[in-house]
Amino acid sequence: MSSTTPLPLPxxxxxxxxxxxxxxxxxxxxxxxxCVDRSEAPDLDDVNAxxxxxxxxxxxxGPVCGSLACSLPSDLALWLFDAFSGRDPASPLPPRHQLDxxxxxxxxxxCGTWLTRCEAHRVFKLxxxxxxxxxxxxxxxxxxxxxxVNNRPVAIDWDIVRSPGDGTTTxxx
Amino acid sequence: MRILIVDDSSMMRAMIKRVVKLxxxxxxxxxxxxxxxxALALLExxxxxxxxxxxxxxxxxxxxxxxxxxxxxxxxNLTRVIISTxxxxxxxxxxxxxxxxxxxxxxxSPEVLRDVLNDAAATARL
Numbered sequence: 001m002s003s004t005t006p007l008p009l010p011x012x013x014x015x016x017x018x019x020x021x022x023x024x025x026x027x028x029x030x031x032x033x034x035c036v037d038r039s040e041a042p043d044l045d046d047v048n049a050x051x052x053x054x055x056x057x058x059x060x061x062g063p064v065c066g067s068l069a070c071s072l073p074s075d076l077a078l079w080l081f082d083a084f085s086g087r088d089p090a091s092p093l094p095p096r097h098q099l100d101x102x103x104x105x106x107x108x109x110x111c112g113t114w115l116t117r118c119e120a121h122r123v124f125k126l127x128x129x130x131x132x133x134x135x136x137x138x139x140x141x142x143x144x145x146x147x148x149v150n151n152r153p154v155a156i157d158w159d160i161v162r163s164p165g166d167g168t169t170t171x172x173x
Numbered sequence: 174m175r176i177l178i179v180d181d182s183s184m185m186r187a188m189i190k191r192v193v194k195l196x197x198x199x200x201x202x203x204x205x206x207x208x209x210x211x212a213l214a215l216l217e218x219x220x221x222x223x224x225x226x227x228x229x230x231x232x233x234x235x236x237x238x239x240x241x242x243x244x245x246x247x248x249x250n251l252t253r254v255i256i257s258t259x260x261x262x263x264x265x266x267x268x269x270x271x272x273x274x275x276x277x278x279x280x281x282s283p284e285v286l287r288d289v290l291n292d293a294a295a296t297a298r299l
Contacts, residue, residue, distance in 0.1 A: 031188075031280035084188055098184060105182045109279050112258020116278065123263040126229045128181065 016118075017145045020068070020156050023114035027106065028149050032083040039148040044136045047153055049073030052137050053100065055107035055129040059115060066160040068114065070107040071137035076152040077103050104129030110156070174297045175219060176290075177204045179212040179226040179235065180256070185279075189225060189256065189286070196287040198294050209233030213241060221251060223293040228257040228264065239271040252293040256281065 021038060028034040056069040072080070081102045082089055107129050115124050142157035176193060180186045186205045193200060204219060206212035210233040212226065224242070228235040235255060242248045253273045257264070260278030268276050275289055 027280050030282065081184075084184065086191060101182055101184045105184050108182070109258050112260070112279065116258075116260040119261060121262055123261055123267065124259060126258065128229075128231060 016158065016160065017143065019117055020110070020114050020145055020158060021147060023110050023117065024070075024147055024149070024154070024156065026113050027109040028080075031109065032080050032106070034080065034083065034150045037148045037151075039146045039153060041144075041146045042153045047073060049075060051133050051135060053077045053103045054132045054134055054137060055100075055103045056132075057107050057111045057129050058127045059111060059124050060127070064119070064160050066158065067142075068107065068111045069142070069155075069157040070103065070110060071134075071155040071157070072103060072106075072149075073152055074099075074133075076149060076154070079150065079152075080106060100131040104131055174198070174200055174222045174294050175202045175204065176200055176223045176225065177206060177212060177215055177219075177221045179206045179209065179224070179230070179238065181207050181227065181230040183207070185227070192283045192286050193290060195283060196290050198287070198290040200290075209235060209238030209241075212238050216242070216248060216251075222297040223252045223254065223290070225254050225256055228255060228259055236267065236271070239268070239273065243271050252296055254289055254293075 021036070025036040028036045051074050052071050053074055054069055054071045056067055058067045059065065077099055078093070081087060081094055081099055084102060087094065108126060111126055137155045140157070142159045145156040145158070147154045147156065178186050178189050180189070190203050190205070193203060204215050204221065206215055208230045209226075212224070213233070215221070226235040226238060235257070239253060242251060242253065253271070254275050254277065255268050255273055256277045256279060258279045265276050274292070277285060277289065
């Protein structure tokens with residue numbers, strides 16, 4: 001365990017938000033050939049999305065526990081599916097469970113890349129993604145980062161609970 | 174060469190399979206399993222030369238699968254590769270104790286997997 005002085009909370013949150021943005025960028029560019037930019041929170045009523053697909057990953061067994069959820073408009077999920085699988089967009093739509101699996105794997109890679117960067121010296125356990133579909137991604141008290149993937153909004157919600165008595169942040173956070 | 178891909182995501186298995194085919198490395202058969210227990214059953218039934226496995230999976234994890242493989246002399250020549258989102262140094266050190274040939278962190282580039290396949294194919298020919 002590093003003995004560095006804890007970051008003040010707003011700085012900590014900014015640092016985590018930056019690390020998450022970098023993880024999304026790494027995953028989207030390397031596995032999905034997509035472009036990622038920082039983004040302001042969109043007016044959700046203006047986002048033309050039939051629904052949003054949300055994949056939530058809980059992690060534990062490390063010095064920190066918590067969760068990370070990626071919320072994607074369903075059309076972006078389908079675009080990512082095509083990029084990942086090589087599906088011809090003109091062919092029949094994939095079954096819903098495959099699309100859910102894809103969004104789960106996207107979130108899994110984002111979470112793993114993020115935690116690996118932040119906690120390289122610790123083993124962590126990622127639980128299987130839980131997929132939900134919503135009309136709009138609700139704010140539920142987590143920290144939220146908005147990014148644009150191929151110019152479509154993506155919300156990343158994260159929540160971290162540090163271990164009791166762990167007043168330090170390790171160097172990666 | 175016969176390959177076994179172990180991952181609880183069918184999309185990830187399909188993607189790895191697609192990359193394997195693109196590399197043009199001669200492959201006799203590609204088998205798939207959704208967890209470590211299914212993988213063990215396939216290893217019992219088929220002569221596999223290359224095992225590509227995830228770590229975090231339900232039922233039986235990749236780490237438990239690799240422990241079982243390491244304990245059984247029948248699989249001493251099986252080339253073992255981890256493909257996982259967990260790229261921590263701690264996890265890599267654990268893997269080193271399980272006779273793992275290499276450790277790929279997701280997301281990985283197709284070129285890296287091609288190099289792994291070429292290496293495994295060369296070993297299988299020995």
